[in-house]
Amino acid sequence: MIRKEINPHFEDYVFNWEQTFQFLVGGYGSSKSYHTALKIMLKLLQEKRTALVVREVFETHRDSTFSLCSTIIEELGAQKAVQAVSSPMHIRFANGSRIIFKGMDNPSKLKSINNISLIWIEECSEVKYEGFKELIGRLRHPFLKLHMILTTNPVSKGSWTYRHFFKDELKKRFILDDEALYKKRIVTVGDTYYHHSTAEDNLFLPKSYIRQLDDMKEYDPDLYRIARKGRFGVNGTRVLPQFEVMKHETVMKQIDRISNPLKRTGMDFGFEESYNAVIRAVIDPEQKYLYIYWEYYKNKLTDDMTAKDLDELRGKQELIKADPAEPKSIQYFRQNGFNMIGARKFQGSRLQYTKKIKRFKKIFCSDRCIHTIYELQPLTYAADKDGHLKEDRFTIDPHTLSALWYALDDYEVTDLKAEPDVKQRPNRKRR
Template sequence: MLDDEIGVREVTMTEHFAEMFTDDDFDILLLIGGYGSGKSFTGFLKTAIKATMEKRKILVVRKVYSTIKESCYEDLKDGLEIAGVLDEWKFIKSPLEANHLTNGSKIIFRGLDDWRKIKSIKNIDYIIVEEADEMTLEDLKELRKRLRVKGIKKHIVFMCNPVSRASSIYRMFFTKDEGFGFNEEELYKNRKLKKIETIQLEDGTKETITIKVHHSIYKDNLFLPPTFIYELESEKDPRLKRIACEGKFGADGDLVLHNAVFEENVFERYIQNKIFKENYYRGVDWGYSKSYATGLKMAVNESLNELYIYWEFYNRRMTTRELAKGMEPLKEDNVKIFGDSASAQANADFRDEGFRIFPCGTKDRTYGEQMLRSFSRIVIDKGRCPKTKKEVEECIYKKDKYGEIIPGEYNIDPHSIDTMKYGLSDRKYVPLKERRKDRGKFVGA
């Protein structure tokens, strides 16, 4: 409940969201969650109350300006009406603005499709960003630079669904190389995370920045209709269920390896004493100074048409000697190793280190993709191959302007998928329509 002492109407909500309205102890806040969780409602209602209580110059942003009127603009008006203060505001439709009649607060609505209009706005002290995952990482950084006012606590609020781990929001909040390094699984467990970072300027000045992440799902919203809840809870697509219902990051699009599943102890369950060594495969993707070198151990059950991935190496910025030491297990069983043919020197260096390695050849770029998609299942050991699991869960096709997928072009640089292609380059792939009908003979011991 919101206290009437601040001059707004009481609003009933779950405890998970209620404390958000009195919590201004943040510089950067991410409200992230599943469909219908109430994050946008909370963000705009908080903004409406904030601007009514004290003088603020607020910038409301989406990536494309044409989407704002039917979304952010109306959501902010709804927030003011729910708080019972709508009559204290004057609204202007061109350009979209709202001005408080007495305290001088101003709310400005802009899209990032024209950065010139953003840069011309001075003295912003509060920014709220809807569908923040639509932004590039550069957009998000640029928005933070707009908060230049001194002498007042400045805030920026990001709101979105947890779509791809390749998204700008994931990179800013959940990676260490590019962002704040929050732990994704810890967020799902604790639902609220806080981090305080200290920055130091060249002149020695130090300042702290408080970053918070708030996670929510549909069960945190008291006002959803039963039909909406039913649609969420009965969703069969595991990708969509993960994002929409559970509020967790996942691939939102056409998965490249739609046939992948993730299990424990893959070698013991499917390979050991079951598949001949002739059906073992090894692959290496070398990567470069900023990319990842990847090695995989694989096996194929030709009878069941299943691919098993049960060991991985995944690292970067290592010397040849360090890579050779990390990939030493690839030598086991004297299985041929196929490496990226584009790096002849790396293959030669590894042969000098005792690896039985060969260039993968130069097949059509979609050939390996078609082979991987032709398996009835790709079973990946989720405990031993976490990086491969993550890439396979995230890798989706790019699409052309007509919405059609583009074979061989993806949203991420999938090192592990490339490694699968290289490692299987010596396998004879027969398209489904050409396969023999008598595939029932079991392959293995």
């Protein structure tokens, strides 16, 4: 008989083994990792199993997962039934169960492990998506029920954890609205159990720690959202906060109402890692609104294959401004009936083009332009080692932004700060 006091919000979780996947997301100090370690220890005391505990970097186990399991052994008074061995790190149970600790920084060592029926990925957002899928393949046993537990602090909505367990805009895949999880706290969808927690759920946490988390709201809102609220979002300073997604039909209706529409098309070239990206947009010069209504986004295609894909632009007066770093490709498209020229590219052009786009009051994007939405809606600035923003560098390489740069090459958005006050303009006499 073992008696152990646990936080009430984790009671259901600790004893729930119904689903194959169990995804725990929450803020700092919520005790999700502690209760996961406890859950696994209790399971292995009851059943003979081999559990694999994974982190991205192997050595980080020593002060986290391994330390937690060692502490729980002492708290349960189970030293006679369980032994924690520090070198190499593993835990042995008297009934034949064992816990193995591995890092994804040396994935070759995973290949020799057999009959794994339980995997815990701690800080799963740090593990690469390919690594996660590799671990699913390692989860197999001839007769025991299989389980995979993932614990994490929420990061960006662009992370694989959000796309896999909640929604993926690119693949039009929806599993669960994260807002519903924050509201209900515990949700089951199919064979996945979701659990959300914050510092309030840890009754053993000192109030001074919670006050420190609350203070983050003033000096680091992003970290406050992650650490205090335990919620996914956009990390960092957004490049285009005025970017909005709109139904395609609505975008086209709005474009039709523009009295003097300016149509622009831009193209960025790519092949292996980069992408051929084409953006068609319309400017409302009076409102200073930009409408993005059409996109093309593919890679690993030769120019002739791309030209075939873009056949609807062939033989038209529609001017395509393209990446001037690819004159050979531009010449090929020109020879094949495309009205294409190279855009300007100069020292500092990345920064100037980005500032130009930021001057639009609103940027409306058709919901059909899924790659544009994926890249530009959450796009944030990169930072240097001191945390200072780089205004011409971003956390990803956004090919749709490059295409938009070139599309707007010959258009200048009025800088509102540079406009003189109407009241200060001199009166002009009519002649």
